Amino acid sequence: MRFANFLLGAIAVLPTAVFGQLSGKVGPSTSVATKTAKKTCNVLNYGAKADKSTDLGPPLASAFAACKTGGTVVVPSGNYAMKTWVTFEGGKAWALQLDGVIYRTGTAGGNMLFIRNTNDFEMFSSNGKGAIQGNGYELHAQGSRSGARLLRVEKSQNFSVHDLILVDAPAFHLVFSTCTNGEAYNMAIRGGDWGGLDGVDIWGDNIWIHDIMVTNKDECVTVKSPSKNILIENIYCNWSGGCAMGSLGVDTAISKVHYKNIYTWKSNQMMMIKSNGGSGYVEDVTFENFIGHGNAYSLDIDQYWSSMSKLEGNGVQLSNMTFKNWKGGMANGAQRGPIKVACADSAPCTDIKITDLSMWTETGSKQIYSCRSGYGSGFCLKSGTGKSYAATTSTQTAAPTGHSAASMKDDLKTAFGTTVSIPIPTLPASYYPGVAPHSKIAGS
């Protein structure tokens, strides 16, 4: 119902600032109140016990079976153990209210909560305290990365996931795969300091991801192919891998993606577009209002990404990309400068626009800009269109004006590591300096 008020009024007054790249309404069609009034399925009436030892899996599956054609499944406040996973298949006009905390105790892979082929769905906590504690450190401490993902929504339409806390996934935290008209907001995601523990991965059509904090050492909020009409805003990568697109493969199809108000602290990058060979396209994308502090890379287009093996194809064609209003600094600008554009020689990038980017190194007194086979405007990009060219590097030895940018006062100072329990955080009040969340945080 996110845009119901606007849609009931004049379409002409849709605020473009909010609408961004979305193609229409996102979120559930029916309110939780209506669903709850129709039917409520409290897991405590289906055998669940808030004793942190009885398996929540079977009671949750039974509660869903009773409410899946219209109603609200409720997991009340309290601590629950989950030993077996649940696939919520084919629901319609239902909600999952998670006010308690679910602790993973089972060791299977797959997805702890897997919502599939659902329409008109909402998962949320009413108190802002609903959480899944994945206790991934128990597996990570033994070197294992093969455990469960916490929450996956697949092939679903008209839904939202909000006011939830996801902690220490054995593998990924939140995945939306092949979804339409979806929304995720007001979330804190906190994982181990390792690769492969992604925060938010999405692919689909007409998806709004906003007001989310991610702490981990891999994807913050990442768009994968195929995707179009995606708006990602007010994202706080509070010590993470950073946001990305990719990795992009064969027949990539990504268009109309807008990243806006992205604050990145102590991450691998502020934004990375990563591929190695492959084919297809990424076009009509905007990366606007980015603040970075203490990161390794900042703007990083890498079509020779060494962490993936080279795929068949001339390279994914990147075109019409705008980067504007980037501020702040980076860890070491002489080693890894604010701009690294490495486009595929056999598919040079076109129409890449970098404007109003003012960043300065946090150590030393120089920084580099590097471009290869990239066309467009700004910094080391060549104008017009043309053939491949070797990497050109320019060095800046004085701080540009206007590079300083606000910091979030609570930037994480020390990583959580991978061998000890990670505490469940509370939902932050803000996800980008000076910007209030679009919706009130539940319980605040």
Ligand SMILES: *[C@@H]1O[C@H](CO)[C@@H](O)[C@H](O)[C@H]1NC(C)=O
């Ligand atoms: C999702 O909602 C839209 C209206 O916003 C509706 O047109 C569409 O049919 C819904 N999807 C499904 C699968 O019912």
Ligand SMILES: *[C@@H]1O[C@H](CO)[C@@H](O)[C@H](O)[C@H]1NC(C)=O
């Ligand atoms: C480039 O992409 C922007 C959205 O980021 C879009 O508004 C614009 O129309 C596109 N330009 C062209 C020439 O397609």
Ligand SMILES: *[C@@H]1O[C@H](CO)[C@@H](O)[C@H](O)[C@H]1NC(C)=O
């Ligand atoms: C950033 O993360 C750290 C650790 O989770 C937390 O203490 C801090 O409050 C977070 N910052 C904000 C603004 O929430």
